[in-house]
Every structure is written in structure tokens, then in C-alpha cells.
Amino acid sequence: MEFTTPPALDDDQALAVVAPSRPADATRLRVGRERLAALGVETRVLPTADPDRDEPASPAARAADIEEAFADPSIGAVMAYTGGDDQIRVLRHLDGEILAANPTRFFGYSDSDNLRLFLWNRGIVSYGLGVHPDLVCDAELSPYTERYLRRALFEESIGAVEPAPEWTDEWFDFETREPRTWRENSGPTTWVGPAAAPDEPVSGRVWGGSFAILKWHLQTDRYLPDPERLDGAVLALETSEDVPPPREVGYTLRAMGERGLLSRFDGVLVGRPRTNAPPLAWDPDPDEYPAELRGVVTRELSRYAPDAAAGFGYDFGHTDPSFPLPLGAVATLDPADGALRFESG
Incomplete structure (x- = not known):
């Protein structure tokens, strides 16, 4: 089976923030969006990641958010807000044909490795990192994380990876x-x-x-x-x-x-x-x-x-x-x- 590296994020496309595991904290989401904006990335928060939500959306609703983000041509990347412990319940609700027909760069890890393995089965390359904690901890975004995140967002491949200092x-x-x-x-x-x-x-x-x-x-x-x-x-x-x-x-x-x-x-x-x-x-x-x-x-x-x-x-x-x-x-x-x-x- 051939693999597809989804197209790089274009200047006129947004990055969609979704919550396939848990909803977002308002302050941490704001910091993450500010740090993505500093990289030149416009963000759009989809309903499952609404910080006013107290509980995770249903697995079907979380799947619908993911499908919507992939199918929307104005969205060029999708990033999970954070991890959790039940994303495997989302997978049965996903339409793999929609995702395969609209390959989009997805970012997430931990619980989001559920979705990433689902994408792997359909030949779609996906990436680690999420909004929280990777983009929001410390006084500023780590230069090491920023370097490789830029490659994952805007380049064909990550290339050589050096150890963090x-x-x-x-x-x-x-x-x-x-x-x-x-x-x-x-x-x-x-x-x-x-x-x-x-x-x-x-x-x-x-x-x-x-x-x-x-x-x-x-x-x-x-x-x-x-x-x-x-x-x-x-x-x-x-x-x-x-x-x-x-x-x-x-x-x-x-x-x-x-x-x-x-x-x-x-x-x-x-x-x-x-x-x-x-x-x-x-x-x-x-x-x-x-x-x-x-x-x-x-x-x-x-x-x-x-x-x-x-x-x-x-x-x-x-x-x-x-x-x-x-x-x-x-x-x-x-x-x-x-x-x-x-x-x-």
C-alpha cells in the first residue's frame, strides 16, 4: 500500500484544533493559539475543543469534528488539543473513506495515537505534538520543538533529527x-x-x-x-x-x-x-x-x-x-x- 504525506499547510489555510479526547482549558488554548500565530498559523477551534465544554463530546461527535476538518479545503492541518484515555471509542465512528479522500496533516500523540494508527492503516502520514502540553509550557515555545514543528507544518519531510541540547x-x-x-x-x-x-x-x-x-x-x-x-x-x-x-x-x-x-x-x-x-x-x-x-x-x-x-x-x-x-x-x-x-x- 502506498503512503501519502498530506500537503503542507498553505498560507490561505487554517489549522483546526479538535478535541478527540478531552475538551480544552481556555487559558492554555489561548496560549497555544498565540504561539501558533507567531509561526504564521491561523487557527480555528472546532466544537469539540470549545473551552466552555465541561465534558468530552460523544465519540460520534468527536469523529464528526475530525471528518469535517479533513474534508474542509480551507483547513490544511488538524491538531489535537490534548490527550486522554478513551479515544479508541471514537474510531468505530470514523469514516475512513472520507479521511483517505482528503489527506490532511494531523498532529497529536498519546491518546491521539489511536487516530494516528487509524490513519496509518489508510496510508496517511501523521505527526506527534499537540497544543497541550507541547506548545503551552514554559515562558516561550522551545526552539527545538519550534524547529521541527515548522518542518512538519510547512515542509515535505522532517529530515534529520538532532538530539535536544x-x-x-x-x-x-x-x-x-x-x-x-x-x-x-x-x-x-x-x-x-x-x-x-x-x-x-x-x-x-x-x-x-x-x-x-x-x-x-x-x-x-x-x-x-x-x-x-x-x-x-x-x-x-x-x-x-x-x-x-x-x-x-x-x-x-x-x-x-x-x-x-x-x-x-x-x-x-x-x-x-x-x-x-x-x-x-x-x-x-x-x-x-x-x-x-x-x-x-x-x-x-x-x-x-x-x-x-x-x-x-x-x-x-x-x-x-x-x-x-x-x-x-x-x-x-x-x-x-x-x-x-x-x-x-
Whole structure:
């Protein structure tokens, strides 16, 4: 199946803000729109993202907003306000033919990976980042996020992605607006399977996203692509603020291996994991968690995909700043130095 990179946002088109998960907060939505305006982007808020709404709209209404945004020629991009935890209920109400006939650049991640995987099945490239928190935290928009957001909005592909100079997983306090503490970024680490060519770059279309959403899709088995379409693909994975115990990630990858899915991937990209999260049922060590996660991923790859290569610690997902991971684009990972680039393919 061929993939389509939707046209870049045109000067006479608006970006539609939708709420496929939760409605918007008025103040944070205003800040996000101001920062998009500074990039030269006109925004239009659709009914599901109305900040006067106390509860999420029905799944059918949220689907209708998405379809309307895609079908409207005056809209050249669609961005989710924020994530949530039930967007999978929207998918049954979506008309995939309408979306496929009107490919539009969609931005969102976390719960919005539900919609992004739905678009992947129809051959439409989509992008990470949402209004909240990516565009509204801190005193100004991160230059790193801005650089790659501009590419995702206005260029054919994101191209080469460099590591962010610093990162944080601290929550931003919107009341005090106190500066967050940032850490130096040591850059990605890589792993090459025992049967892989050690110096050969790996390329493939990106499939995946948030670990929680991938689990839902594996469990429901309603929105998975035909397995053959994953042959030679690159699996993207990030663990979100859920901070799942590494063994749980390992168990899911093992199940994918037993199902014959994991061996289909030629590469794996793992986003930098956050450990600062709401109260959890366990107490992750922020210094040890990344290595533990890397250990279970490489263990299962050694068992089920020994000719794959993997990179860990990329700036996509639930740490700041981040780049808009393009699902459906062609990723090339050089295991020699962790260099990463995305092309439309």
C-alpha cells in the first residue's frame, strides 16, 4: 500500500484544533493559539475543543469534528488539543473513506495515537505534538520543538533529527509558572541484533506510538494492520506518564513475538522515558528506569528479531522538548552513531 504525506499547510489555510479526547482549558488554548500565530498559523477551534465544554463530546461527535476538518479545503492541518484515555471509542465512528479522500496533516500523540494508527492503516502520514502540553509550557515555545514543528507544518519531510541540547520531565506549574529544571542530553544509545549487519543503516515506515495505545490495539485486535504491511517497518515506542514497569513492556513485546509481529520489524525507536508522573502503584528509580527498559526491549528483540537494530532515548513522547514523530514516514536509523532522519518516502 502506498503512503501519502498530506500537503503542507498553505498560507490561505487554517489549522483546526479538535478535541478527540478531552475538551480544552481556555487559558492554555489561548496560549497555544498565540504561539501558533507567531509561526504564521491561523487557527480555528472546532466544537469539540470549545473551552466552555465541561465534558468530552460523544465519540460520534468527536469523529464528526475530525471528518469535517479533513474534508474542509480551507483547513490544511488538524491538531489535537490534548490527550486522554478513551479515544479508541471514537474510531468505530470514523469514516475512513472520507479521511483517505482528503489527506490532511494531523498532529497529536498519546491518546491521539489511536487516530494516528487509524490513519496509518489508510496510508496517511501523521505527526506527534499537540497544543497541550507541547506548545503551552514554559515562558516561550522551545526552539527545538519550534524547529521541527515548522518542518512538519510547512515542509515535505522532517529530515534529520538532532538530539535536544537539554530535556526535562518535570511538570510545568501553570499557576506559578516557575522555570523547570533541565538536564543535559547525552544523546541516543543504540543496539544491534546478533544477526544484524553492525554498520548498516536500517530504514522502514514508522508504526507504533504510545505503549498504552499499542496495548489497546493488540488487545482489541480491531485496528491492527495486516501483518505483512509491517514487514521491514520501524517500531516506535514510548512509555508516557504511565511509567509501566519494564517487565510489563517486556511481556507485551514477548506476546508480539509469539504472535509473529515483532520479527517483522527491521528497527525500533524508543522515546526518552519519563519517570516523574502522577502517583504510581510502584516506585520507579529515575536513574535506573531507562536502562531497565532498554534491557527488556533488547532481550525480546534478541529472541524474536535478532537481525533488527534499535535506538533509545530519542526526543519524542512525554518528555520536553520533543519533535513531532511522523508515523508512516520512512525512518532511517544509523546504529553506528544513533543518527536518525525521516523522509516522506
